Amino acid sequence: MNDRLKGRRAVITGAGSGIGLATAARLRADGATVWTVDRAGEVDQQIDVTAPGASEAIIAAARAGLGGVDTVLPFAGIVRPTPLSLDDDADWDATIAVNLTAVWRLVRAARTDLQAVPNGRVVLIASVMASFGSPDLAAYVASKHGVIGLARSLAAVLGPYGTTVNCIQPGAIETPMTDALFAPGQPGGAFWRDKSALKRLGKAADIADVAAFLCSDDARFMSGHGIFVDGASTNTP
Numbered sequence: 001m002n003d004r005l006k007g008r009r010a011v012i013t014g015a016g017s018g019i020g021l022a023t024a025a026r027l028r029a030d031g032a033t034v035w036t037v038d039r040a041g042e043v044d045q046q047i048d049v050t051a052p053g054a055s056e057a058i059i060a061a062a063r064a065g066l067g068g069v070d071t072v073l074p075f076a077g078i079v080r081p082t083p084l085s086l087d088d089d090a091d092w093d094a095t096i097a098v099n100l101t102a103v104w105r106l107v108r109a110a111r112t113d114l115q116a117v118p119n120g121r122v123v124l125i126a127s128v129m130a131s132f133g134s135p136d137l138a139a140y141v142a143s144k145h146g147v148i149g150l151a152r153s154l155a156a157v158l159g160p161y162g163t164t165v166n167c168i169q170p171g172a173i174e175t176p177m178t179d180a181l182f183a184p185g186q187p188g189g190a191f192w193r194d195k196s197a198l199k200r201l202g203k204a205a206d207i208a209d210v211a212a213f214l215c216s217d218d219a220r221f222m223s224g225h226g227i228f229v230d231g232a233s234t235n236t237p
Contacts, residue, residue, distance in 0.1 A: 004216045006031030008121075009066040011058060013049050013106065014076030016041025018175030019125065022204035023073060023211045030212050032071065035062035049076045050097045055105035059113065069113040071121040071215050074103040082139040092139040099143035100150070107154060107165075120163030121215045124151050125207075128171045128230045144169075148226045155224030164223035166214050171230025173202040197232035 010027050014020035016038030024034045036043040037058050045061050047054050062069050078098045080091040107114075107122055114120035129137060130144040147167055155165040172192035192201055210229050213219055 003031040004218070005212065008032040008071050008215060009035075009062075009068050010071035010073060010121075010215065011035045011037065011062040011066075011069055011106075011110070012073040012075055013037045013058065013102070014074075016043050019170070019173065019204045019207045020073075020075040022208035023075065026205070026208040026212045027071075027215065030216070032215070033066050035065050035069075038076070049074075049102040049106070050094075055102065055109040058106060059109040063113070068117075069110055070117040070119070071123075072107055072110045072114070073123045073211065073215075074106045075125050076102060077125060079137065079140045081136045083136045084138065095139035096143050096146075099140070100146045103147060104150060111158070114158055114163045115161040118162045119217070119220065120158065120161065121219075122151075122154060122158065122163060122165040123211050123214045124165070124167035126151070126167040126169045126226050128169050128228060128233065130169065130226075151226065152224045159223055164214070164219065166219070166222055166224070167226045168207055168210055168214070169226045169228045169230070170207050171196065171202055171228070171233045173204060173207060175204055192233060195233045196230070200231065202229065202231060 005027055010032050012020050012024050012034060015024045015036035024036050027034050037045045037047060039046060039048050044065060059069060076098055078095055080095055082091050103124055124147050126147040127144040129141050130148055133141050151165050151167040158165055207229055210227060
């Protein structure tokens with residue numbers, strides 16, 4: 001597409017499918033070199049982001065593969081129903097571990113790399129759900145609300161070194177993770193299409209394009225914010 005990310009060395013988790021895969025392709029098209037990570041798929045490194053020492057292993061491999069790291073995108077994520085009546089903690093614990101704890105750990109593992117460059121970038125994935133909740137997705141909503149707070153805190157910590165930290169808050173996006181919810185005939189797809197002012201579901205590329213912008217010098221004075229990419233779904237009845 002262009003070379004506005006030429007020279008950037010980015011690590012992306014959750015890059016085997018969906019938003020992570022699309023973002024890796026977009027960053028490469030804009031000139032970045034990218035280290036892709038997922039539990040499966042055609043990626044540079046297969047690893048569970050919640051495993052002990054995984055974040056340090058990811059950053060170490062990315063350093064070796066790219067010659068350094070200046071851009072971090074922890075995009076791995078899961079969503080599981082967690083109604084208040086759920087009898088055990090397994091889904092809650094797994095959701096928080098992937099969506100929030102692993103995000104914190106990856107940025108922490110990359111902190112010395114980010115502090116050593118004048119224009120580091122961190123882009124996180126939150127959700128519009130973090131702003132209005134859901135009765136059956138308590139863990140997902142809590143994890144994504146935590147990501148927004150984490151972005152603000154990390155922006156304060158890393159800002160003095162020149163690194164910006166932002167998060168994207170997607171609306172309803174068609175990805176393998178949401179296939180069952182938005183499949184033809186399922187009420188979720190119709191609901192979100194009707195709710196969007198643009199009358200469609202989002203595509204992974206819609207998020208990837210915003211991520212590429214946040215990684216670029218065009219976003220050099222944006223930091224500590226959540227950016228809605230939702231087709232105005234939160235602004236319609």
